[in-house]
Amino acid sequence: MNKQELTVKGFSFAALSAGLKKEGKLDLGLIFSDVPANSAGVFTTNKVVAAPVVLTAPRVRGGLCQAILVNSKNANACTGKQGMLDAGRCSMEMAAVLDIDETLVAVSSTGVIGQRLPVDKITAAMPQLVSGLDPGNAEAVAEAMMTTDSFSKVSAAYGSFKESPYTILGLAKGAGMIHPNMATMLGFVVTDAKIAPELLDTMLKQAVESSFNRITVDRDTSTNDMVLLLANGASDAEIEADSSEAVTFSELLAEVLLDLAKMIVRDGEGATKLVKVEVIGAASAGDALLAAESVATSSLVKTALFGEDANWGRIIAAVGYSGAEIDPDRVDIRVGDILLAEDGLATSAEQEEAATAIMKQPEFTVTVDLKSGDGSAYYYTSDLTYDYVKINADYRT
């Protein structure tokens, strides 16, 4: 994807090193819309909520947003009243430098919990940040959001309505602490389509449900998660509720978010595999989701994925304790298209060998067919590796 494709009418982007990370790495980013954009947001469900989330959520839910300021390295979480003051100061100074209303500024932070945000470094960098705003800088903002991420995450989709083209551009960060609902992840999506805030809100929630809420790296969720969607209407494509264009837009939005979500799992801390766990034939959709989540989060399944070990016993055991209604004697398990277990029993040594070969690939699907109904659900997960332990045992040192 070249830079040309990563532009959205009326949006500009900037990133720089404000000295939060070492070695001059990008750590501060800004997304700016020429005009106030309609906005929607989804936020962490953790009861411990970081200051920037507390400040930003009501503003974005208010329906208008013009600027998103994001820093990495420090989460400004568990920082009490001081943290709220610090987030407020960032927001106020950013508004002043941009000469816009403060309520149009969203602030977000990601990084270590429990340490005071270095506000002075951030505010000192703001004039330079604003002067660097450029329509082609989106990838730099994605880079500035990274913490334990090993690559920056950008995705885009393109649509048109009545010959007016529009773009949906998404940036995300996240590698560890990945679990519904929202995990330690930030996602910023901007579009030049014209969409009312209520419709934006509905479409965002649906798209998050089928993407960011269907991935897991570990079971931990964080204090800072947020996904924001801004639509500034710079394109003439006007999307109205209950229209076929709304359906198309929703599909494209879901595509962008799922693409970003899969990148997060692929970049899961220490991960070497991206595995789709698909449960079909469940008694209900709820049972399917319980079973898929249980398999996707089992440490024993995830270490077996790392070991490329077609140990279906761990998979069926995880289904068994998931709480889903199942008949163990009807369960089929496939790796790719290889039937590894049928009616709860091993198939053959040849099939196990074939399944093991598939597991050597970096991406594959594990399908559990409960043969008890029509319910289905999926989850994307990573393997659990030495490097996951290494990254998280040493993170602050």
Place this chain on the structure above:
Amino acid sequence: MNKQELTVKGFSFAALSAGLKKEGKLDLGLIFSDVPANSAGVFTTNKVVAAPVVLTAPRVRGGLCQAILVNSKNANACTGKQGMLDAGRCSMEMAAVLDIDETLVAVSSTGVIGQRLPVDKITAAMPQLVSGLDPGNAEAVAEAMMTTDSFSKVSAAYGSFKESPYTILGLAKGAGMIHPNMATMLGFVVTDAKIAPELLDTMLKQAVESSFNRITVDRDTSTNDMVLLLANGASDAEIEADSSEAVTFSELLAEVLLDLAKMIVRDGEGATKLVKVEVIGAASAGDALLAAESVATSSLVKTALFGEDANWGRIIAAVGYSGAEIDPDRVDIRVGDILLAEDGLATSAEQEEAATAIMKQPEFTVTVDLKSGDGSAYYYTSDLTYDYVKINADYRT
């Protein structure tokens, strides 16, 4: 503890290598009571239930048991009708060799799921097993139960009632797949006290709740878990319901089970730490348990324990997503007696250093005070290490 202390009147023990494990390691064990003993049992809640559990549960719940046959290396789980036939053949042949009623035999298996039990090896070894029965052989049975365990687990407590001494002797196995309810663990407890089956059942359930149901290594539970309690009445100590002796016996039983449970966590796959997570001051006991379980099972907390990193942000985040009612601005976190966070905020660099020093010890307590009520609960957990990944990625190869 010398062998003398590990005897219980009227019980004898035997173990040998039946060729299930490599290199002649002990893999088959037998616990035998001279007379049918009153019995109680607690079994896996996994919906995928191994054949030996299906066979044994109704027998033990029937109230009488005289022999427990246990094998390691193969779980006889996910083996369908053949698995039930195999478990039945073991039980039938064991009864024949011992010359007792078949319904008095409990069978249990632990090891790999989904492979057929090598019944012929097991039945061929039975005569030799029975001829090796000896009151002083309990530790050998504990050894024969081991799979990924790095040490055998035996604990005993001693009581007396009206000058009649009695012993409670417990054997357990378990290292991975440890999580309520029951996990991949086997526990066999025998006593020479005289206790009615109904009372045994009540006391066992209570003691399991405060011991085996309060430990976690990973979140996985298994298809084979069982804890059996046999009381053969060979001592004159007769324990009756609602008596002060019943209270004493319950306390001793809980002590033995907790001791075994802690051994299992200490032996957690790859574990280098045994950490007690204690939640106090919760709005209710249920909230305390949710919070304790969430902290004790968080991969991020467990890797920080391995890294000896006093990263209380991960602890408070795990409390925050636990579902427990909390006020983040009131939470205190201690490591040992060092206050690491107060009212949701970091205390001082000196205190963090002192906490880090405590975390270098092999065993310590993390206390979370929610300051919102009287509810309290605890969990024992291990750290998440490279070796956990290694053991589970390579288990079958």
